[in-house]
Amino acid sequence: MNMTVDLCSWAANLARVQLEGLPRRWQHTQGVARQAERARAVVDDPDLLVAAAWLHDVGYAPRLVRTGVHALDGAVFLSELGAAQRLCGLVANHSCACVEARNHGLEIEWSDERTPLRDALWWADMTTTPSGGITDVSLRIDEVLDRYGPGHVVARSVAEASEGLIAAASRTERLLSGLAQV
Numbered sequence: 001m002n003m004t005v006d007l008c009s010w011a012a013n014l015a016r017v018q019l020e021g022l023p024r025r026w027q028h029t030q031g032v033a034r035q036a037e038r039a040r041a042v043v044d045d046p047d048l049l050v051a052a053a054w055l056h057d058v059g060y061a062p063r064l065v066r067t068g069v070h071a072l073d074g075a076v077f078l079s080e081l082g083a084a085q086r087l088c089g090l091v092a093n094h095s096c097a098c099v100e101a102r103n104h105g106l107e108i109e110w111s112d113e114r115t116p117l118r119d120a121l122w123w124a125d126m127t128t129t130p131s132g133g134i135t136d137v138s139l140r141i142d143e144v145l146d147r148y149g150p151g152h153v154v155a156r157s158v159a160e161a162s163e164g165l166i167a168a169a170s171r172t173e174r175l176l177s178g179l180a181q182v
Helices: 007-019 023-038 046-055 070-080 085-103 116-126 137-148 153-181
Strands: none
Touching: 007 023, 007 046, 023 046, 023 116, 046 085, 046 116, 070 085, 085 116, 085 153, 116 137, 116 153, 137 153
């Protein structure tokens, strides 16, 4: 990574280059980054949160697909670029990706940090529609289940992970509501 460019700009540009050929995925990614901006004040490293939001779905880029688990493929790509291991871990584990990886018979080499920053990334992803709008986490889970259908590994994985996704989003919303009360 070029250290003369700030992390957020680097991440946004990299995501754009990789995802602009996937218009809906790019719209979603931009929306997730906007949501992450809203949560900057509740995490220990706001720039890392926003960078992870920009890059969370980079593994969907056709040239980066290796395993078919976009979170894992994205993290491997970022690691090969020399990105910080914490950023790779956030991308690898975003929105309970460990469940989908396990359902594909794969393991994620990066640990899930289980911090407010991780929760805020999951919240940003799970409160953003495919077209970049804002939604409720439960409605987003329903949308994913409907889009993929009950037999698809992504739908099965999201259904299995739904309790963890809702809990992470709730923790972030509590932190955000605490800011509003100050």
